Amino acid sequence: MKFSRKEENLKTIKAALLALGIMLITLLCLGIYVSINNFGSLSFIVVPFILSPILYVFAKKTFTITEEIKSREI
Numbered sequence: 001m002k003f004s005r006k007e008e009n010l011k012t013i014k015a016a017l018l019a020l021g022i023m024l025i026t027l028l029c030l031g032i033y034v035s036i037n038n039f040g041s042l043s044f045i046v047v048p049f050i051l052s053p054i055l056y057v058f059a060k061k062t063f064t065i066t067e068e069i070k071s072r073e074i
Contacts, residue, residue: 003072007071010065024048
């Protein structure tokens with residue numbers, strides 16, 4: 001891939017990582033609030049934990065692209 005394309009992908013992945021992280025934290029807080037009010041709705045708390053490996057994949061891809069960009073700058 002071209003160098004400029006990698007930088008563009010890095011910016012996109014970082015934005016997606018930030019948005020997903022904020023969304024999962026909000027979803028967890030909302031799930032805790034709903035489960036406190038309704039004792040039968042504990043499944044709302046599980047969803048952010050199930051989707052959290054996506055954060056790891058985005059972070060790993062960000063690290064890989066950053067390392068490749070640093071190696072090309074030398």
